[in-house]
Amino acid sequence: MLCRVCQSEISQFMSFGDMPIANGFLTDDRFESEYFFELAPSFCNRCNMFQLIEQPEPERMFHENYAFFSSISRYMQIHFKAFADFVMERVLDGRNDPFVLELGSNDGIMLRNFKDAGVRHLGIEPSSNVANVARSQGIQTLSEFFNLDLAERVLREHGQADAVLAANVMCHIPDINTIAAGIARLLKSDGILMFEDPYLGDMIEKTSYDQIYDEHVFIFSATSVTWSFGQHGLELIDVIPQITHGGSMRYVLAPEGSHPVSQNVNDLLEKEQAQGLHRKETYDQFRRNCEASRDALRSVLELLQNSSKRVVGYGATSKSTTITNYCELGPEHIEFISDTTPIKQGKYTPGMHIPVKPYEVFSRNYPEYALLFAWNHAQEIFEKEEGFKKQGGKWITYVPKVEILE
Numbered sequence: 031m032l033c034r035v036c037q038s039e040i041s042q043f044m045s046f047g048d049m050p051i052a053n054g055f056l057t058d059d060r061f062e063s064e065y066f067f068e069l070a071p072s073f074c075n076r077c078n079m080f081q082l083i084e085q086p087e088p089e090r091m092f093h094e095n096y097a098f099f100s101s102i103s104r105y106m107q108i109h110f111k112a113f114a115d116f117v118m119e120r121v122l123d124g125r126n127d128p129f130v131l132e133l134g135s136n137d138g139i140m141l142r143n144f145k146d147a148g149v150r151h152l153g154i155e156p157s158s159n160v161a162n163v164a165r166s167q168g169i170q171t172l173s174e175f176f177n178l179d180l181a182e183r184v185l186r187e188h189g190q191a192d193a194v195l196a197a198n199v200m201c202h203i204p205d206i207n208t209i210a211a212g213i214a215r216l217l218k219s220d221g222i223l224m225f226e227d228p229y230l231g232d233m234i235e236k237t238s239y240d241q242i243y244d245e246h247v248f249i250f251s252a253t254s255v256t257w258s259f260g261q262h263g264l265e266l267i268d269v270i271p272q273i274t275h276g277g278s279m280r281y282v283l284a285p286e287g288s289h290p291v292s293q294n295v296n297d298l299l300e301k302e303q304a305q306g307l308h309r310k311e312t313y314d315q316f317r318r319n320c321e322a323s324r325d326a327l328r329s330v331l332e333l334l335q336n337s338s339k340r341v342v343g344y345g346a347t348s349k350s351t352t353i354t355n356y357c358e359l360g361p362e363h364i365e366f367i368s369d370t371t372p373i374k375q376g377k378y379t380p381g382m383h384i385p386v387k388p389y390e391v392f393s394r395n396y397p398e399y400a401l402l403f404a405w406n407h408a409q410e411i412f413e414k415e416e417g418f419k420k421q422g423g424k425w426i427t428y429v430p431k432v433e434i435l436e
């Protein structure tokens with residue numbers, strides 16, 4: 031297998047085994063025909079890109095029944111308002127009729143703020159069900175996959191962009207070279223590219239291996255972003271850590287030489303060296319940490335199962351598909367998973383087929399234990415789940431370590 035960035039020979043350093051589509055919540059008549067692929071990460075010694083060996087076709091993951099609706103989290107709405115304000119202040123301020131392009135705009139969680147401020151904008155969102163939510167709110171959205179052809183079309187129809195934005199999208203697109211080339215064509219000579227994604231340094235440090243699933247074909251670091259976008263004349267000029275999604279990084283890039291480079295970039299590149307993100311041994315250790323985490327979580331759930339405790343999952347996240355399948359946790363361990371997303375409710379989780387039920391089923395009859403699959407939203411969730419704790423309910427978490435919270 032060749033590296034998706036620099037074409038060096040790469041190989042997997044571990045396997046999570048057969049995995050279904052992470053957001054492929056399904057009805058029981060679909061169990062027989064469920065699609066599986068091997069989830070196996072690798073790391074390129076040359077350009078340092080952490081990547082999947084195999085990724086299902088984009089159309090299998092992103093379509094008219096896509097299950098992730100960004101605006102479901104109140105905290106993320108606040109986060110994306112702050113992101114939009116940051117762009118308006120730092121990039122757009124003082125520009126004449128600026129144009130903002132967002133890749134993977136989903137239900138409009140970020141672009142809504144540009145629309146409200148009267149800024150010319152366009153979202154590219156291939157999953158038509160979520161794109162339609164944005165459109166119904168007057169947010170300009172094209173329901174297509176972003177690629178080089180589309181970049182040319184946007185250029186012809188809207189002109190060059192002052193800002194190209196993407197959150198939790200760039201790491202989903204496998205042909206990173208053509209995407210970077212397309213963005214480089216689209217950006218004005220003083221334009222800015224900003225994207226944020228789960229950060230490799232956090233994932234390694236916290237053993238949050240549930241960030242690894244079909245959609246996340248890459249887990250970026252400053253080192254790999256410098257390499258991959260540098261090939262197309264885009265320079266990393268700043269890096270801004272984010273607490274969202276369990277530890278993300280916002281990368282700020284610009285046409286080479288057009289902007290000063292912040293000291294933050296060198297600091298982070300050095301930190302990544304010190305953390306050993308370029309070393310094979312780091313990934314061997316990560317594999318052992320994943321195995322230990324899996325064994326510990328299975329033991330806890332088997333113990334609770336043997337003592338007939340009620341355990342319910344909280345948040346049918348994409349990440350939970352990696353956990354349940356890798357740790358082989360099924361309905362015998364987890365009675366159901368509570369989730370507020372209507373399209374997931376009444377269905378079963380991918381692979382392990384745990385029922386997904388509306389939040390009210392959880393709150394009406396609290397279980398003894400709740401396994402926090404949406405651990406990245408812990409603050410928002412703990413704030414609203416005082417009642418569960420008051421009834422004696424206990425949280426089980428597995429990041430950064432497997433633990434029953436007292």
Ligand code: JHZ
Binds near residue numbers: 098245347404411
């Ligand atoms: P959440 C998705 O990941 C997929 P997921 C994707 N690949 C990605 O990178 C990120 O998003 C951006 C529910 N919930 O945000 C709603 C409650 O039930 O961790 C969601 O189904 N009650 C694009 O799926 C899920 O949990 C609550 O109070 O891992 C959260 O999913 C809250 C806050 C959430 O993303």
Ligand code: SAH
Binds near residue numbers: 092096133134154
């Ligand atoms: N930005 C939002 C949504 C992230 S979900 C947030 O951070 O919450 C990832 C989105 O990227 C999905 O809605 C998916 O349909 C979209 N996507 C996947 N491949 C894409 C591509 N090639 N071009 C544009 N969007 C894409």
Ligand code: ZN
Binds near residue numbers: 034035038074
């Ligand atoms: Zn490489």
